[in-house]
Amino acid sequence: MAAFGSFALLIALALAAYNLLAGSLALRWIATGQPAAISPERLADTARRAGIAVFIAVTAAAFALIWSVFTNDFSITYIMEHSNRALPGAYKFSALWSGQEGSLLLWAWLLGTYGFVLRLTHKTDVKLYAYAGTILAGVQVFFLAVLCFAAPPFALYQGVIPDDGNGLNPLLQYPEMVIHPPMLYLGYVGFSVPFCFALGALMMRYPGEKWIKVTRVWTMVTWLFLTAGIFLGMHWAYAVLGWGGYWGWDPVENASFMPWLTGTAFLHSVMMQEKKGMMKSWNVWLIFSTFLLTLLGTLLTRAGLVSSVHAFAQSSIGTWFVVFMGIVLAVCIFTYVLQRSHLKSEHHLESLVSRESSFLFNNLVLLTACFVILWGTLFPVISEYVVGNKVTVGAPFYNRVAIPIGIFLLLLTGVGPLLPWRAASFKSIRRNFVLPVIMFWVTAIVCLVAGVRPWQDGAIDQGNFYALVAFSVSVAVLTAIFSEFIRGAGVISRQTGKNVFEATWLLTRRNTRRYGGYIIHIGVVIVVIGLAGSAFDRNTESELALHDKMTIGPYTLECVGFTQDSNLNYNSEYALLDVYKGGKKQFQMTPEKRVYLITGQPQTMVAIHSIPSWDLYVVYEGTNPDTGQPIIKAILNPLVGWIWAGLVVLVFGTLVALVPSLSPSTASVRVPARAAPSEPALKGGHI
Amino acid sequence: MKRLSFWIKTAQAALLAIAVCFSLGATDAGSRYTDLNHRLMCTCGCAQILGECNHVGCPNSAGELSELRADIQGGASDKEILDSFVGKYGAIVLAAPTTHGFDLVAWIAPFAVFAAASLGTILLVRRWSVGKTQTAAADTSTMDPAERERHEQIRRETGDGGF
Numbered sequence: 001m002a003a004f005g006s007f008a009l010l011i012a013l014a015l016a017a018y019n020l021l022a023g024s025l026a027l028r029w030i031a032t033g034q035p036a037a038i039s040p041e042r043l044a045d046t047a048r049r050a051g052i053a054v055f056i057a058v059t060a061a062a063f064a065l066i067w068s069v070f071t072n073d074f075s076i077t078y079i080m081e082h083s084n085r086a087l088p089g090a091y092k093f094s095a096l097w098s099g100q101e102g103s104l105l106l107w108a109w110l111l112g113t114y115g116f117v118l119r120l121t122h123k124t125d126v127k128l129y130a131y132a133g134t135i136l137a138g139v140q141v142f143f144l145a146v147l148c149f150a151a152p153p154f155a156l157y158q159g160v161i162p163d164d165g166n167g168l169n170p171l172l173q174y175p176e177m178v179i180h181p182p183m184l185y186l187g188y189v190g191f192s193v194p195f196c197f198a199l200g201a202l203m204m205r206y207p208g209e210k211w212i213k214v215t216r217v218w219t220m221v222t223w224l225f226l227t228a229g230i231f232l233g234m235h236w237a238y239a240v241l242g243w244g245g246y247w248g249w250d251p252v253e254n255a256s257f258m259p260w261l262t263g264t265a266f267l268h269s270v271m272m273q274e275k276k277g278m279m280k281s282w283n284v285w286l287i288f289s290t291f292l293l294t295l296l297g298t299l300l301t302r303a304g305l306v307s308s309v310h311a312f313a314q315s316s317i318g319t320w321f322v323v324f325m326g327i328v329l330a331v332c333i334f335t336y337v338l339q340r341s342h343l344k345s346e347h348h349l350e351s352l353v354s355r356e357s358s359f360l361f362n363n364l365v366l367l368t369a370c371f372v373i374l375w376g377t378l379f380p381v382i383s384e385y386v387v388g389n390k391v392t393v394g395a396p397f398y399n400r401v402a403i404p405i406g407i408f409l410l411l412l413t414g415v416g417p418l419l420p421w422r423a424a425s426f427k428s429i430r431r432n433f434v435l436p437v438i439m440f441w442v443t444a445i446v447c448l449v450a451g452v453r454p455w456q457d458g459a460i461d462q463g464n465f466y467a468l469v470a471f472s473v474s475v476a477v478l479t480a481i482f483s484e485f486i487r488g489a490g491v492i493s494r495q496t497g498k499n500v501f502e503a504t505w506l507l508t509r510r511n512t513r514r515y516g517g518y519i520i521h522i523g524v525v526i527v528v529i530g531l532a533g534s535a536f537d538r539n540t541e542s543e544l545a546l547h548d549k550m551t552i553g554p555y556t557l558e559c560v561g562f563t564q565d566s567n568l569n570y571n572s573e574y575a576l577l578d579v580y581k582g583g584k585k586q587f588q589m590t591p592e593k594r595v596y597l598i599t600g601q602p603q604t605m606v607a608i609h610s611i612p613s614w615d616l617y618v619v620y621e622g623t624n625p626d627t628g629q630p631i632i633k634a635i636l637n638p639l640v641g642w643i644w645a646g647l648v649v650l651v652f653g654t655l656v657a658l659v660p661s662l663s664p665s666t667a668s669v670r671v672p673a674r675a676a677p678s679e680p681a682l683k684g685g686h687i
Numbered sequence: 688m689k690r691l692s693f694w695i696k697t698a699q700a701a702l703l704a705i706a707v708c709f710s711l712g713a714t715d716a717g718s719r720y721t722d723l724n725h726r727l728m729c730t731c732g733c734a735q736i737l738g739e740c741n742h743v744g745c746p747n748s749a750g751e752l753s754e755l756r757a758d759i760q761g762g763a764s765d766k767e768i769l770d771s772f773v774g775k776y777g778a779i780v781l782a783a784p785t786t787h788g789f790d791l792v793a794w795i796a797p798f799a800v801f802a803a804a805s806l807g808t809i810l811l812v813r814r815w816s817v818g819k820t821q822t823a824a825a826d827t828s829t830m831d832p833a834e835r836e837r838h839e840q841i842r843r844e845t846g847d848g849g850f
Contacts, residue, residue: 243739250734357812364804372797379784379793387789389778392728395736396783401797 002076002154005064009105009154012057012112013144015050016137023047023134031204044130048119051133054140055116062109065102065153069095074165077157078102084167084598086568090178091168097181098172100317101153106182107298108143110189115140118193128211131200132193139192142324150317167598170570174240180232184256187226188294191259193218194266195291198284202335205342209277212270217658219270219287223263224654230256231647242604242619244539244635246643249398254377255297258370262290265366272359275421280343281336282363288332293370295325300377353429358416365409372401403466407473410528413521414477417484435483440476447471463535470532474525481518481525488515509662516657523650526642533614533639541633543624544575553636555616556580557589562630570594572605575620575630579609591620591632612645614638719759723768724752726783730776737782 026044029036036043065078069092074080082102083095097103115136122129147153171177194215201211233256238246247253266286272279299321336343376393384390418432447468454465489503498506508515542550544559551557561576574592578585592605602622609616614636621631724738731747733740737755740748751772758768772780784790 243735245739248735360808360812361805364801364808368797368801368804371800375793375796383784383789383793389789391778391784391790391793392780392782393784393793394728394734394782396726397793400783401794405797405801 001064001068001071001073002156005061005068005154006148006152008057008061008064009144009148009152012054012061012108013141013148015054015057016140016144019047019050019054019137020134020141022050023130023137027130027134027204047137048122048130048133051115051119051137051140054137054144055112058105058109058112058144061147061153062096062105065096065105066093068154069093072165074163075157075161076153077155078153080157080162080165082165082168084165086598087168088173088569090175091173094172094178094181095168097185098168101147101151101155103181103185104143104147104151104317105153106185107189108140108147110182110185111136111140111143111192114190114193118196124214125210127204128197128200128206128214131204132196135196135199136192139196142320146317146320150320164598167596170594170596170599170601170603171240173569173596173603174236176232176236176239180229180236182229183225183232184229187222187224187229188256188259188297190218190222190225191263191287191290191294193222194287198287199332199335202284202339202342205339209274212274212283216270219263219267220654220658223260223267224651226256226260226263227650227654228647230260231644235644238640239606239608240604242606244537244617244619244637245534246640249376249393249395251300251377252297254373255293255300258373259290259293259297261366261370261373262286262293265363265370266290268359268366269363272356276356278345278356279360280345281340284336284343285332286363288328292325292328295321295328299325353419355416355419355421358412358419362409362412362416365405365412369402369405369409372405373398376401399462399466406528407466407469410470410473410477410525413524414473414480417518417521418480432480432483436476436480439479440472443475444468444472467532467535470528474529474532477525478522481521484518485515506662508656509659512659512661513657516653516655516659519653519656520650521653523646523648523653525646526649527646530639530642530644530646533642534637536638537635539633539635541621541631543627543629543631544577545627545629550632550634552616552634553614554581555586555634555636557618557632557634559630559632560588568597570596570603573620573623573630574605575632577607577618577632579616589616589618591618593620593622610641612639612641615640719765720756723759723765724755726769726781727751727755727772728780728782730780 022043026040026047028034029040030044065076067073068076068079069083070089072079072083072085078099078101079095082098083092087095095102097106115133118129118136119133122133197211197215197218200206233253234246237248238244266283269279269283269286273283299318376397379393380390414436415433418436420428452464452468452471453461454468455461456464485504485507486500488507489500492498492507493500493503496503496506508519538552540550540552542548544550544557546559546561549556549558556579558578558580559575560578562573563576564571564573566572572592572594574590577589577591579587579589587609589607589609591607594603594605595601596603604619604621607618607620617635617637619633619635621633623630721738725736727737729735729737729740729745729748730751731740731745733745737748737751754772755768758771763771769781778785784793786794
């Protein structure tokens, strides 16, 4: 199977290289009108078919690796290092992305899948898709070359083949780890597609903004996957790492967040290009940056450039990524310089107080947030280089710098949709903003009365202060969004006689993009409320003998037993804790500690009881070596459930926005009158 | 003027309400220990905040936390405690850059970039709006009827705040 997998990868590389070269040649001949021995259209079509075949070849390679995992083929080094016989079936799939070679293969396979769909749907716009497919082939050549020469997943084990493998990292043996990495990778890899369309559209001087419409679904789906991937990672960290938090500002977490920020900025600013023909250069560079940041994220994970808890994935392939990023950047700059006259804005902003400027500021804040995170991630390296002194840039830095930016962004989430296009009058501002402003102050007062004190011992308490502001702004934003729904539904209700719920449904169906966007904003606000709850975390730790009790918040935990269990994969010990509230037994929790047999590595399995107001989070920390009694840590995490609920709303909103509207939006008329090419032909071109 | 007065009074009332609420009740006693252990890193290589390091069998965190408790009980100031940790473990033990020397750049750069970008954006928008005002009359007079109609259509159809 190793030979089959390696051969499949080599075939895939050859096919991708053919796609790149033949596609480039064909597009060049078509653009210059140069006479050629063979028809450039036919050559381009062979390139496209080669691209489709790449998917089949990479799928075969991925199948070979999965097959090898399931058949315990420890003659392959990768399988030996990342699997073992006793590993449960679901986690055998996880072995595909638990190490570097496998995760690069997953990347190549997802890229191949996206490419397959792109090449199959080429009739949407043959020429644009030919450019995008050829550029995508370039990206595929890089990943397949890395797989064939730098990080081969089918490398054979040198020496006597062991009976069993080293097993999967215990941290990865958790249900979310079966879906978190593929989700994240779908997001990472997916941004290659809008990047290829943007670069292709720029190369061919694609008229109008149709390429944005073409890539909108790609971008939104990709963004959705990245969002879900990030949140699943947060939940995994929360449930598995056992420190009570979900985001540690680790460089690799940051690396996934940066393309999310630029991708979000892109999704907002393309609306300006679609509706007003503005921010064309900006949008092109946003998507270029997003793609480069996905590569940077991989570089940070793999090259060991910065210290990270994801250090298990480090290797020497960083140089490959640095060179590839350099090539991509050079191609982007060259194409932009050559074609920048094509990106002139057709309109300018007319007022600082308008929907357009809110998009501009939204982009500004998102990019500042991205810069802050990039800066914080790379500062230890910069400091070491400049003054020879490596420093740590951890949570305190980001809490001080990124949280204010985040709150400002949240504010814009509410303000932006309330501003009209072009320019806002004082009257319209007063009409739209009075209620949100009132709700802001009411919430602030209620929070203060309820005990949210933004000061402690005469000094500002940073956590409480930010929580107070976050709650107040969140309620103001929710008020703004709901008033938009109610206003629109009211008009429909009066016109059609439908009740308010039916009218809201119809309103949303008539402009899914707009109201789907609002639902996404509601999801973001719910997430922020959940994040703000972290300011009120409480924790306690105690050694518990049988029938000993510990108290946290309204709960009393009584230890009613300790027990042990064992299976082929791990031994575990756990405590049985009865949880009382108001003197009545409510439920039982069983925090657990596992020791994996094959690696000897310990792993905590946290017990979590989640209700909307808080999570009771209980960790079995081990036993006191002197007394043999278990040490239990209990944390009361307010509002954490809101974060996951916010994700559900956010996903729902994105799905709504992806559904076509019932009738054309009233706001869909674009300024440029120039027609986009409609014929499925490959004629013309400028590069 | 009447409108302005209404807003000023509303703002005053809101500020007064906030001030009243701020004066209600007392604060809980802060914990220097918690504050300081969140300003330090565990040095075992786990890249976790010292106060949150919980991985099983950590060789360093318990010792560092005891050291911190002892320093606080010994009456050392926050600065003295942090300096002693830096002296012993190096600057990497601090969870965030300091506010002097080259470290200061870490704190200034994000705000400087944000301020510069905001200022640039505001100036750009103002320049565009001035240019727009000056050319507006000429644009309207030289516009052909079809173009004028299209502009009117856009004005009608995007004026309602379409997302």
